[in-house]
Each structure stands twice: as C-alpha cells, then as structure tokens.
Amino acid sequence: MYVTLALAIVQSLAVAMYLPLKTGLNSGLVIAVNTMIMVAGAFFLVWLSDLNAALGLGSSVVIMMAGMVMYLPEDVMHTLSNVNNIPEIAYVLGVIFILIFVYVAVLVEYSKYQIPVNKLGIHNNLKSYTFLDIKLNPAGGMPFMYAMTLVSIPQYAMLLILSMDSNAKWAARLAKHLVMGDPIWILLYILMIALLSFAFAFVNVNGEEIADKMMKASEYIDHVYPGADTRRYINKIVLRLTVFGTLYLILFTALPFSLLLWDKDLLRLTMIPGTFLMFVGMIYNIREEIRALRVNQRYTRIF
Numbered sequence: 001m002y003v004t005l006a007l008a009i010v011q012s013l014a015v016a017m018y019l020p021l022k023t024g025l026n027s028g029l030v031i032a033v034n035t036m037i038m039v040a041g042a043f044f045l046v047w048l049s050d051l052n053a054a055l056g057l058g059s060s061v062v063i064m065m066a067g068m069v070m071y072l073p074e075d076v077m078h079t080l081s082n083v084n085n086i087p088e089i090a091y092v093l094g095v096i097f098i099l100i101f102v103y104v105a106v107l108v109e110y111s112k113y114q115i116p117v118n119k120l121g122i123h124n125n126l127k128s129y130t131f132l133d134i135k136l137n138p139a140g141g142m143p144f145m146y147a148m149t150l151v152s153i154p155q156y157a158m159l160l161i162l163s164m165d166s167n168a169k170w171a172a173r174l175a176k177h178l179v180m181g182d183p184i185w186i187l188l189y190i191l192m193i194a195l196l197s198f199a200f201a202f203v204n205v206n207g208e209e210i211a212d213k214m215m216k217a218s219e220y221i222d223h224v225y226p227g228a229d230t231r232r233y234i235n236k237i238v239l240r241l242t243v244f245g246t247l248y249l250i251l252f253t254a255l256p257f258s259l260l261l262w263d264k265d266l267l268r269l270t271m272i273p274g275t276f277l278m279f280v281g282m283i284y285n286i287r288e289e290i291r292a293l294r295v296n297q298r299y300t301r302i303f
Contacts, residue, residue: 004046005039007153012038014156017163057286064145101252101273108248109280111136113241115234120218132214132221137245138205138238140281143196144253144274150196151189154178180267181260190254194246201242207234253277 016034021027049063056062114131158175161168177184211231220226224233253274259266 001046004042007149008039008042009035010153010156010160011149012036012042014159018159057289062282062286101276105252105273105277105280108137109135109140109277109284113237115221115237117214117219117221120220132210132234134205134234134237134241136241137248138201138241139197139245139249140200140204141249141253141274141277141279142200142281143193143249145278146196147189147192148274151185151192152180154188181257181264183261186254186257186260189257190250193249193254197246197249198242201238201245202235205234205238207231207238210234249277 012035013031015038016031019034021030023030045063052062112133112135114133117130117132119130155175155178158171158178161171162175165171176182178188179185208231211227211234214220214230215226221230221233224230256270256273259270
C-alpha cells in the first residue's frame with residue numbers, strides 16, 4: 001500500500017501539473033485537488049480488486065483487464081485507420097504472426113513442469129498421479145502490466161523537476177529520451193520486464209513456503225532431503241524456468257515496441273501481445289477457480 005501510494009502521488013502530481021487549467025481559482029489548489037482525486041481513484045480500484053479477489057472470480061486483475069479488453073478492438077481499428085501506406089504484405093504477415101502468437105501463448109500458459117512427489121505411508125497405484133506443478137512461465141503476464149507503470153516513473157519525475165525548475169536542461173534531455181518508443185525507453189522496458197519476471201516468478205512459486213508445507217505434510221521428492229535441500233531444489237528449477245519465461249516475455253511483449261521507432265501511432269498495436277498474455281492468464285485462473293467451485297458443489301447431503 002505504501003508503494004502504491006508513492007507511485008500514485010508521483011503519477012497523479014505529474015499529470016495534474018500538466019493539465020490545461022481554465023479556472024479562476026488558485027492553480028496550486030486545483031493541482032492539489034486533482035492529485036488527491038486521482039490518488040483516491042487509484043486506491044478505490046485497489047479496494048475493488050481486493051474485494052473481487054476475496055469474493056469474485058479472476059483474482060485482482062480482472063477489473064483492469066475488463067477495461068483493456070473492452071476498448072482493445074476500438075483502439076486497434078482507430079490505429080489502423082490513422083496509419084497510411086501499409087503494404088498488403090504487412091497485413092498477411094500480421095495475420096500469420098497473430099496465429100503463431102496465439103498458439104504459442106496458450107501452449108506456454110497451459111504447460112507445466114511436473115515434479116513427482118511421494119508421501120510417507122502411501123504405496124498404491126495412485127502414486128504416479130502426485131506431482132508438484134510449476135508453470136513453464138512462472139511469472140505469467142503480470143510483468144507486462146507493472147513494467148509499463150514503473151518505466152514511466154522516471155519520466156514523471158523529470159517532468160516534476162522541470163515544473164519546479166524550468167532551467168534544468170539535464171531533466172529536459174532525460175525526459176525527451178524517456179518518452180515511450182525512444183530507444184532508451186525500450187531498453188529500460190526490456191530491463192524492467194526481466195527484473196519483474198524474476199521477482200514475480202519467485203513470489204508465485206515460493207520454494208521456502210512449498211518446502212515447509214511438504215515437510216509438514218510428510219511429502220518428499222526422490223533423492224532430495226526435506227527442508228533446505230527441497231527449497232534449493234525447487235528454487236533451482238524455478239530459476240531455470242524463469243530464464244525461459246523471461247526470454248519469452250521479452251520476445252512477445254517488449255520487442256513489439258520496436259515498431260514505435262518506425263511510427264509512434266502504432267502504440268496500441270504494440271500493446272496487444274502483452275495484453276493478450278494477461279488475458280490468457282486471467283482466463284486460466286478463472287477456469288481453475290470455476291473447476292474448484294464445481295468440485296465443492298458435487299458433494300451432496302445424505303440426509
């Protein structure tokens with residue numbers, strides 16, 4: 001919550017200071033009110049997300065994804081209508097790329113690395129069905145959403161510095177290079193995707209927590225001692241999978257932004273792959289939640 005507050009204040013203040021104000025009121029008061037409204041709106045969305053995570057389907061990202069998916073077709077059509085001189089071969093290549101991307105995205109999302117797990121005292125024909133599943137891309141599509149926000153923070157900071165000191169030429173130069181689509185911005189975005197991919201992977205698959213639960217449940221992995229050795233074993237596998245997942249995310253969510261070097265109007269198109277990865281992950285989570293609810297509802301009262 002403190003991190004959210006800090007990011008919301010920086011973003012809201014930067015946006016509020018560059019809004020075209022047409023009022024007779026004190027500009028400082030108007031900027032302060034606009035900033036507070038946007039910060040309050042950010043925390044209202046956080047509250048709704050937490051509420052949905054506790055009582056609804058799709059965890060906490062479904063609210064944001066709903067808006068992104070709702071306006072995506074309109075944004076794509078608007079972008080294509082504004083871009084001129086697109087050769088027909090580009091449309092053909094685009095369709096082929098979309099088909100390949102959809103296939104690979106769904107395949108990676110549903111692929112899992114299975115670790116056989118044994119349980120003390122159980123020896124029967126169901127033993128082969130006991131596995132610890134780790135997704136091929138442990139971080140999922142979440143790095144895309146957070147990377148966009150975090151990469152924009154330096155630019156907002158430079159804009160705030162310029163608003164306080166208009167003679168800060170170094171801040172103006174940095175702000176110019178931190179614009180979305182600039183080569184430096186793309187490199188920062190790739191770096192942020194990589195960092196967040198590793199961070200989310202080890203948050204989603206916590207080796208220490210899994211090893212502790214396995215030890216309490218009398219479960220073990222063949223040829224691996226319970227406790228610290230199991231934790232290191234799981235973390236080693238997560239690290240290997242995260243390297244693959246990071247390269248996969250960079251290829252499908254970061255490299256498309258290189259199109260902005262050719263035309264900045266293609267911004268909405270470059271965001272489609274990352275949005276789709278988040279959408280596939282959300283659909284997968286909803287599917288698993290519905291499956292769990294259906295299992296619970298299969299039990300009926302005898303009397």
